Amino acid sequence: MLAPISWRVPPRHYGPWELFASLLTEGLVSRGVDVTxxxxxxxxxxxxLSSVVPRSWSEDDDIDPKVAECLHIASVFxxxxxxxxxxxxxxxxxxxxxxxxxxxVLTTIHGFSSPRIVxxxxxxxxxxxxxxxxxxxxxxxxxYLATIHHGIDTDAFSLHADPxxxxxxxxRIHPDKGAAQAIALARRVGRPLILAGIVQDQAxxxxxxAPHLDDDRVRYLGPIGPDERDHLxxxxxxxxxxxxxxxxxxxxxxxxxASGTPVIATRRGSMPELLDHGVTGFLVDGAEEAVAAVExxxxxxxxxxxxxxxxxxxxxxxxxxxxxAYERVVRxx
Amino acid sequence: MLAPISWRVPPRHYGPWELFASLLTEGLVSRGVDVTxxxxxxxxxxxxLSSVVPRSWSEDDDIDPKVAECLHIASVFxxxxxxxxxxxxxxxxxxxxxxxxxxxVLTTIHGFSSPRIVxxxxxxxxxxxxxxxxxxxxxxxxxYLATIHHGIDTDAFSLHADPxxxxxxxxRIHPDKGAAQAIALARRVGRPLILAGIVQDQAxxxxxxAPHLDDDRVRYLGPIGPDERDHLxxxxxxxxxxxxxxxxxxxxxxxxxASGTPVIATRRGSMPELLDHGVTGFLVDGAEEAVAAVExxxxxxxxxxxxxxxxxxxxxxxxxxxxxAYERVVRxx
Numbered sequence: 313m314l315a316p317i318s319w320r321v322p323p324r325h326y327g328p329w330e331l332f333a334s335l336l337t338e339g340l341v342s343r344g345v346d347v348t349x350x351x352x353x354x355x356x357x358x359x360x361l362s363s364v365v366p367r368s369w370s371e372d373d374d375i376d377p378k379v380a381e382c383l384h385i386a387s388v389f390x391x392x393x394x395x396x397x398x399x400x401x402x403x404x405x406x407x408x409x410x411x412x413x414x415x416x417v418l419t420t421i422h423g424f425s426s427p428r429i430v431x432x433x434x435x436x437x438x439x440x441x442x443x444x445x446x447x448x449x450x451x452x453x454x455x456y457l458a459t460i461h462h463g464i465d466t467d468a469f470s471l472h473a474d475p476x477x478x479x480x481x482x483x484r485i486h487p488d489k490g491a492a493q494a495i496a497l498a499r500r501v502g503r504p505l506i507l508a509g510i511v512q513d514q515a516x517x518x519x520x521x522a523p524h525l526d527d528d529r530v531r532y533l534g535p536i537g538p539d540e541r542d543h544l545x546x547x548x549x550x551x552x553x554x555x556x557x558x559x560x561x562x563x564x565x566x567x568x569x570a571s572g573t574p575v576i577a578t579r580r581g582s583m584p585e586l587l588d589h590g591v592t593g594f595l596v597d598g599a600e601e602a603v604a605a606v607e608x609x610x611x612x613x614x615x616x617x618x619x620x621x622x623x624x625x626x627x628x629x630x631x632x633x634x635x636x637a638y639e640r641v642v643r644x645x
Numbered sequence: 646m647l648a649p650i651s652w653r654v655p656p657r658h659y660g661p662w663e664l665f666a667s668l669l670t671e672g673l674v675s676r677g678v679d680v681t682x683x684x685x686x687x688x689x690x691x692x693x694l695s696s697v698v699p700r701s702w703s704e705d706d707d708i709d710p711k712v713a714e715c716l717h718i719a720s721v722f723x724x725x726x727x728x729x730x731x732x733x734x735x736x737x738x739x740x741x742x743x744x745x746x747x748x749x750v751l752t753t754i755h756g757f758s759s760p761r762i763v764x765x766x767x768x769x770x771x772x773x774x775x776x777x778x779x780x781x782x783x784x785x786x787x788x789y790l791a792t793i794h795h796g797i798d799t800d801a802f803s804l805h806a807d808p809x810x811x812x813x814x815x816x817r818i819h820p821d822k823g824a825a826q827a828i829a830l831a832r833r834v835g836r837p838l839i840l841a842g843i844v845q846d847q848a849x850x851x852x853x854x855a856p857h858l859d860d861d862r863v864r865y866l867g868p869i870g871p872d873e874r875d876h877l878x879x880x881x882x883x884x885x886x887x888x889x890x891x892x893x894x895x896x897x898x899x900x901x902x903a904s905g906t907p908v909i910a911t912r913r914g915s916m917p918e919l920l921d922h923g924v925t926g927f928l929v930d931g932a933e934e935a936v937a938a939v940e941x942x943x944x945x946x947x948x949x950x951x952x953x954x955x956x957x958x959x960x961x962x963x964x965x966x967x968x969x970a971y972e973r974v975v976r977x978x
Contacts, residue, residue, distance in 0.1 A: 376761035412745035428709035
């Protein structure tokens with residue numbers, strides 16, 4: 313299991329790719345699969361851990377990201393002969409080593425940060441098996457083995473007896489994620505808003521978020537660790553996920569659902585695959601529909617929302633599907 | 646021959662690593678060596694050219710440097726079995742592919758851009774043979790096969806009958822290269838100064854260079870192509886190379902010498918290896934010694950300077966030394 317080294321596995325707060333690697337690795341180990349996790353040295357796992365960097369480059373300025381990443385990736389491929397399969401959860405750079413070893417490589421594509429990275433995936437389309445994380449995120453030039461939606465640890469989330477009347481924004485503070493849209497909507501419907509997540513675009517935060525913070529109606533909590541997540545998500549009236557991009561997957565959407573919290577999301581990217589419109593929340597096009605959706609939230613059954621999340625997005629389902637994919641790849645050799 | 650793809654081979658103006666790759670490749674081909682040059686698609690060579698990117702990423706914004714570089718490097722190693730030796734002139738990233746192939750790899754280390762890249766070289770110290778470009782640039786943690794000083798095409802430079810009375814700065818406009826020191830020295834000794842080279846640090850240019858430009862006593866010509874280089878270098882009273890870093894090698898220093906132009910250089914890095922103090926120029930510590938050196942320049946014999954450059958820094962000498970190094974590597978297998 314080749315994890316990224318932007319953050320520890322599992323991440324302390326933000327780090328969706330590292331969270332995925334952790335949940336899948338621990339799930340596989342619990343099924344008796346012999347897994348070696350390639351991740352930062354301070355990672356925590358029941359698998360065998362192999363590390364060439366002590367800490368994530370996001371958390372240690374002495375580490376050059378490019379240096380650490382190529383040493384990290386090479387350390388997997390130099391041991392390729394020991395493994396039946398390499399699961400690449402890192403992004404595109406490992407693909408360029410895959411032609412030099414015989415071990416099958418399965419790659420989870422976590423999204424295309426830019427159209428300029430597609431040529432690498434296209435170049436290695438014959439060499440590696442691609443798994444998309446939503447049907448919406450499939451690129452027409454690539455061949456896919458399967459779409460496997462992420463699973464989460466639904467036991468870490470719970471139905472809250474007495475949720476508040478506030479709306480919640482939970483995600484990276486970046487134009488893609490729609491923090492400004494959430495602030496505008498909360499103001500319009502007259503509800504308080506809590507924002508949480510890392511600041512990924514400081515200029516956007518300074519211009520679009522900071523001026524609205526008043527410690528009362530609009531509050532920003534900063535990044536939130538795993539221990540606070542259940543309380544944060546479960547305590548909200550609804551999660552606002554008014555994204556401005558075709559998001560490949562939305563972990564926070566599924567996590568909110570696991571807490572029984574309805575989600576109001578822009579009808580873009582993977583959202584129609586994750587949300588059952590009128591059951592777990594509402595898909596909206598634009599501000600008018602979002603306002604109407606807030607009014608309909610109270611008609612939803614929060615226990616039914618959680619039940620749906622457990623059924624569709626539990627980690628065991630994800631582990632099952634990856635095990636099936638691994639078997640297909642290994643047998644096809 | 647694995648060249649960088651920051652610029653075409655040979656470069657149109659700036660691109661010292663690409664210039665090195667070109668001179669060595671053409672020299673090897675002229676000796677009958679069967680060379681495949683991995684470089685941008687618009688490169689010009691008598692060798693077999695292999696390219697995965699049409700143009701350099703510095704000259705095409707549609708190209709993602711990281712994407713282009715890993716595809717470029719992988720394309721060499723995926724064909725490793727066809728070659729007796731891979732000469733890596735690219736920097737550290739190719740080293741991390743070298744453990745996955747059997748072909749010997751010789752790496753010319755063009756310098757350490759940061760101490761944070763040394764761990765990659767250390768990791769592959771046993772796997773690849775390192776060539777330093779000066780004794781001064783050797784890192785104590787690494788094992789070296791040889792130091793091979795760069796050679797240049799000395800035929801492209803010529804002694805100028807009637808050089809001007811102006812001083813010359815020729816290099817990247819960056820604090821390392823001492824443009825500000827050159828301006829101060831020219832002012833102090835009352836001579837005009839011409840500056841030429843790419844702007845690599847715009848803030849430095851704006852603050853330390855631009856305010857002094859007057860189209861008369863201090864002039865900036867911008868980047869200079871190969872066709873203008875002989876005239877630029879040969880026409881100067883002296884080249885000022887008042888560097889503020891331990892430069893691994895100075896191509897412009899050797900090129901100036903090939904035009905018979907004396908060089909006044911800070912006694913740092915490779916300068917004592919390149920300059921014969923009192924013959925081809927002067928090594929100086931600080932501004933006082935630099936002023937004294939300008940006064941002594943007229944005592945130097947410009948034809949003797951050129952003769953020394955031809956003797957010590959001709960490309961044939963470099964090709965001979967690399968052929969010797971290749972033989973040692975291939976025989977040691």
